[in-house]
Amino acid sequence: MKEIIRLENIRRDFHVGGETVHALRGVSFTIYEGEFVTIMGTSGSGKSTLLNTLGCLDTPTSGEYYLDGVSVRTMGKNDRATLRNRKIGFVFQNYNLLAKTTAVENVELPLLYNPNVTAAERRERAIRALTSVGLADRLEHRSNQMSGGQMQRVAIARALVNDPAVILADEATGNLDTRTSFEILVLFQELHARGRTIIFVTHNPDIARYSSRNIQLRDGHVIADTQNDEVLSAVDALAQLPVTDE
């Protein structure tokens, strides 16, 4: 199986007011193509720092990080920006869509920063991505005209549009109600089934049961890394939810 991410003894120190905070104290793991990994941990466990490192927003103090075979640690800011643009799709807790902007335009955004993509191709790929998340009929809706679930779908489409090596989701269901959370989980499981590599950072232990692998962090160390042999189906869970009158 192809390696997408390889972390080798990653350390990250922050200097806050004369003190050194060790956010990551030697994290190593490898993620292969097609895995759906949840990274869990309480706040202060180094979860956010790890996510920033995986997302090439931050560089480790020491250790090696290979993303799709490329060493990230020695890269400059601009090269990392390009790498994020080509290899990573971000999904945030608060969606981070551009205000008053249509779904298509939001999804096109990563491709605007890629000079190799023409305008026509950009739009076509954005529409394809939106169709794949079930929003084919919402192309021209503006972000303020959509529900939370729809906005998160647009965000997922935006993460998919550049055909990334890995999708990084940061508490992607954190702002959604239970029902919509499961709908989004269904979508992630579908993407997983289609062969996407997904890393889902969360503090919600329930989510872990729907992923194929679970990494647990505490105080900057990996304390558990388990394969989930009985992946629950989010579709079933959704079906069992009591129907609320709307």
Next chain:
Amino acid sequence: MNVTNLFKIALRALANNKLRGFLTMLGIIIGVASVITMLAIGQGSKRSIQAQISEMGSNMIMVHPGADRRGGVRLDAADMETLKLQDYNDIVSECSYVSLATPTVNSSGQLIFGANNTPSTVYGVSPEYLDIRRYEVEDGDFFTEQDVLTSAKVCVVGKTVVDNLFTNGENPVGQVIRFGKIPLRVVGVLRSKGYNSMGMDQDDLILAPYTTVQKRMLAITHLQGITCAAVDERFTDQAMEEIAEVLRRNHKLQRGDDDDFTIRSTQELSEMLTSTTDLMTVLLAAVAGISLLVGGIGIMNIMYVSVTERTREIGLRMSIGAKGRDILAQFLIEAILISVTGGIIGVLVGVCASLIVNAAAHFPIYIQPWSVLLSFAVCTVAGVFFGWYPARKASQLDPIEALRYE
């Protein structure tokens, strides 16, 4: 990152906040419009003064008696009898830079024709006066040298006099009007010149041979003035020197004596008047320039606020692959688009405002192409200048911090 995409991004960002964009532009619009309008008004009055002076004859030189002092008392120029016909003759024959000259004597009084009468001034001149002052005869003829020699009782009348005297629409040419007790036959009518820049009606006059005015009306032998034309505007100074030389010699003035005459040229007058309007133009432009500066600061303020307000957006753009320079370019392009669009609207508003000032207040305007170009250049520069700092601030944000910004 190509430029087209950057423009698209900036345009979309602006389109998302049309009202704010417009309000920001307003500063630039008002600044540019006022620069253009103020300069148009300033230049317009300058040009209209220049036009009127050149209509009057821009190469004209006027010699008057004066600057004399008897026992410490400076005397009224009209009392002086220092200018003689000989002076005129010598100027004509000796001054090479003077092309035309005419003696002038004038007398004010009541003009009478039939039951109508009107106050006016009779100017006693020679036929050269016509060319020096750039009058034209519309109807009939001007009087001749022969009329001057014989002190003939003839005159040429201005349009205002015609309107006041010949109320029944008679043809003035050939009619006899009276100036006081002296009957004058009208031989011609002058083409109308209208009012000059100092508000004087240039058509309220009648012209007669200077000899007629001297002998029959005023009973004097001296001249009240000599009006000359330099061969060319550029040689006005030389012509004035020559005239002064002739007059000082004729009047037997010693070295060190004050002139007993004054020489003025319309060029001096025009320089004086245009320097006044130049000052006014500078003043108006300075006021307008300040409003342009305030408009620029408005851009900086809005861009600065917008960087803070859009921190999360900047963080997002960076996380999906925007480089620092892409963000810098986006904000800079936004600032430039605002100021250039504001500049275009400002030019249109300024031109319209100038035309309205012209139409409503009858104020002369002249829109100079360079003032349009200048204000346009200024607002582009303002966009870059005032957009730079906020844009730079945006580009240096840390994507992690920016994404977490509340």
